[in-house]
Amino acid sequence: MGLRVSDLSFRYGAKQALDSVSFDARPGHFTALLGPNGAGKSTLFALLTRLFTAPQGRIEIAGHDLAETPRAALAQMGIVFQMPTLDLDLTVRQNLAYFAALHGLSGAGAAKRIDAALDRLDMRERAGEKARALNGGHRRRTEIARALLHSPSVLLLDEPTVGLDAAARAAITEHLHALASADNLTVLWATHLTDEVRSDDDLVLLHHGRIKATGQAGTLHGPAALSDWFLSQTGAEA
Numbered sequence: 001m002g003l004r005v006s007d008l009s010f011r012y013g014a015k016q017a018l019d020s021v022s023f024d025a026r027p028g029h030f031t032a033l034l035g036p037n038g039a040g041k042s043t044l045f046a047l048l049t050r051l052f053t054a055p056q057g058r059i060e061i062a063g064h065d066l067a068e069t070p071r072a073a074l075a076q077m078g079i080v081f082q083m084p085t086l087d088l089d090l091t092v093r094q095n096l097a098y099f100a101a102l103h104g105l106s107g108a109g110a111a112k113r114i115d116a117a118l119d120r121l122d123m124r125e126r127a128g129e130k131a132r133a134l135n136g137g138h139r140r141r142t143e144i145a146r147a148l149l150h151s152p153s154v155l156l157l158d159e160p161t162v163g164l165d166a167a168a169r170a171a172i173t174e175h176l177h178a179l180a181s182a183d184n185l186t187v188l189w190a191t192h193l194t195d196e197v198r199s200d201d202d203l204v205l206l207h208h209g210r211i212k213a214t215g216q217a218g219t220l221h222g223p224a225a226l227s228d229w230f231l232s233q234t235g236a237e238a
């Protein structure tokens with residue numbers, strides 16, 4: 001069932017940040033939400049996570065309407081924010097245990113989920129290290145593992161590779177592609193970087209608050225490089 005966004009609009013005063021946005025993200029697929037700075041990606045994420053409420057439109061997460069049944073909808077959603085949110089003085093495991101407790105998970109059940117989530121991100125061996133001791137890529141992996149603790153079926157990531165070096169960026173992008181297909185997870189990955197998108201990914205192109213294109217990336221950009229197609233659609237380099 002994945003994620004379904006229908007006819008979503010939002011404005012900041014006179015500024016129309018999102019204008020009748022509709023798209024689907026499917027289970028088992030990596031969906032890239034591609035847009036230049038200012039396209040409206042952060043606003044969309046704020047609506048998806050209920051930081052803001054939309055005056056118009058509908059969001060369904062794994063079949064649950066976010067406005068009508070927010071608890072059921074949010075239980076199916078994991079989120080990785082753009083800004084790092086780990087407690088650097090806690091270990092990797094403690095960071096996850098704290099989040100588990102917020103979700104009402106404790107004891108042996110929580111420990112099992114934490115181990116499983118760390119395994120999914122290849123972070124089990126680092127569980128006892130303080131977050132401060134980790135490099136940027138491993139901190140991000142820890143945040144992704146944490147976002148998966150409650151077994152959501154939809155995972156949202158808002159520009160998750162910001163600040164990472166090229167190798168860490170490539171490794172995390174690769175890992176999330178693999179997770180989507182292995183675990184039938186719906187992955188929505190917001191980015192302005194075309195090299196994070198593969199030709200068989202689903203692509204949603206957002207520009208000036210409007211959806212400019214949706215479909216399989218390779219079909220959309222055709223024989224042109226995705227970066228050239230993106231430039232032709234938005235006038236933005238990526």
Ligand SMILES: Nc1ncnc2c1ncn2[C@@H]1O[C@H](COP(=O)(O)OP(=O)(O)OP(=O)(O)O)[C@@H](O)[C@H]1O
Nearest residue numbers: 012015016017035036037038039040041042043044
């Ligand atoms: N609080 C606000 N008040 C007025 N306008 C805003 C506000 N926040 C964002 N905007 C405007 O709304 C539009 C969408 O912004 P948004 O931050 O959602 O885009 P974005 O694609 O996430 O960009 P970025 O990658 O730079 O965060 C932009 O034109 C932005 O200037």
